[in-house]
Amino acid sequence: RAKAQGRNQVVRFEPSMHQSAMKRFGLEADLKRAIAAGDQLELFYQPIIELKDGRLHGFEALIRWRHPERGMISPVDFIPLAEDTDMIVEIGRRSIMEAARQIAAWMPAEGDPPQIAVNVSGKQFMAAGLLEDIERTLQKTGIPKGSLKLEVTESLIMDNPERTAEILRKVITMGCKVSIDDFGTGYSSLSHLHRFPFNTLKIDRSFVMRIAESREGLEIVRVISSLAHILERDVVAEGVETEEQAALLAKLGIQYGQGYFWSKPLPATEASVFLAKNRQKFQKS
Numbered sequence: 514r515a516k517a518q519g520r521n522q523v524v525r526f527e528p529s530m531h532q533s534a535m536k537r538f539g540l541e542a543d544l545k546r547a548i549a550a551g552d553q554l555e556l557f558y559q560p561i562i563e564l565k566d567g568r569l570h571g572f573e574a575l576i577r578w579r580h581p582e583r584g585m586i587s588p589v590d591f592i593p594l595a596e597d598t599d600m601i602v603e604i605g606r607r608s609i610m611e612a613a614r615q616i617a618a619w620m621p622a623e624g625d626p627p628q629i630a631v632n633v634s635g636k637q638f639m640a641a642g643l644l645e646d647i648e649r650t651l652q653k654t655g656i657p658k659g660s661l662k663l664e665v666t667e668s669l670i671m672d673n674p675e676r677t678a679e680i681l682r683k684v685i686t687m688g689c690k691v692s693i694d695d696f697g698t699g700y701s702s703l704s705h706l707h708r709f710p711f712n713t714l715k716i717d718r719s720f721v722m723r724i725a726e727s728r729e730g731l732e733i734v735r736v737i738s739s740l741a742h743i744l745e746r747d748v749v750a751e752g753v754e755t756e757e758q759a760a761l762l763a764k765l766g767i768q769y770g771q772g773y774f775w776s777k778p779l780p781a782t783e784a785s786v787f788l789a790k791n792r793q794k795f796q797k798s
């Protein structure tokens with residue numbers, strides 16, 4: 514209706530549209546301030562667990578916004594806004610640095626630190642300077658390169674397979690690791706996948722949810738798992754909530770799991786406690 518009224522008319526939004534636009538404008542200004550203030554955006558860390566023995570493998574970094582008035586805001590509610598407004602580039606750059614600093618803080622006297630996987634969104638990924646930022650971050654913190662992992666979604670990859678592959682190849686050549694996130698939701702073509710530079714497939718939670726419910730649910734995850742196996746890539750199952758799911762996944766030969774069954778994403782201090790209880794793995798025997 515707004516369109517049909519012509520150029521010089523005052524556009525009347527539907528009340529719901531108006532509301533969401535207002536909400537969004539408010540949030541946009543707030544997010545700008547949050548970036549300037551520097552202390553409202555914070556990474557939480559969710560453990561990734563080795564299924565065969567329950568040992569800690571690493572963490573996924575998941576961003577949270579501690580809004581001064583609205584409380585904790587989920588990335589689902591501000592990452593899309595950050596993408597549309599280009600603020601994601603700055604947010605993402607800082608997240609990579611923060612994760613690397615956390616790895617440095619978790620460096621044991623001997624052996625390797627736990628790996629941290631950082632989510633990278635489309636616009637951030639395609640923006641100039643990503644590789645240079647990573648290089649600088651690795652130099653500044655001195656962490657083992659393989660302890661830093663980037664997570665890109667399957668749909669991001671399929672939007673531009675050639676360009677994405679080129680960048681990911683450079684990330685891997687640099688010594689960092691790559692996961693394909695939300696796998697199964699993005700219509701990858703298998704012909705692309707097998708030539709694609711990545712280390713790990715993360716099976717989307719929507720599939721993991723169904724493995725204990727039906728035979729098809731289980732078989733779909735089995736197929737994804739054997740695909741990864743053929744390609745010689747690792748698998749992480751996301752959104753594992755029950756012991757039954759964890760056991761079924763282990764039986765399928767899937768290496769890693771992540772989900773509320775072990776832990777929700779934790780603030781850095783709590784993640785440090787979780788790590789301290791699981792240190793053995795990272796010490797040289």
Ligand code: C2E
Binds near residue numbers: 774778
């Ligand atoms: P994702 O990367 O697929 O992350 C997994 C999401 O599933 C997280 O939601 C996590 O808290 C949630 N989750 C983990 N285990 C379970 C479970 O057992 N049950 C259920 N119901 N949920 C579980 P979160 O933290 O709200 O993040 C949502 C999405 O926002 C992420 O999906 C990712 O796409 C994006 N995101 C988060 N942090 C960042 C970031 O730093 N940068 C970018 N670009 N995107 C981010």
Ligand code: MG
Binds near residue numbers: 632664
């Ligand atoms: Mg992720």
Ligand code: MG
Binds near residue numbers: 694695715717751
């Ligand atoms: Mg995911």
Ligand code: MG
Binds near residue numbers: 695717718751
């Ligand atoms: Mg997901």
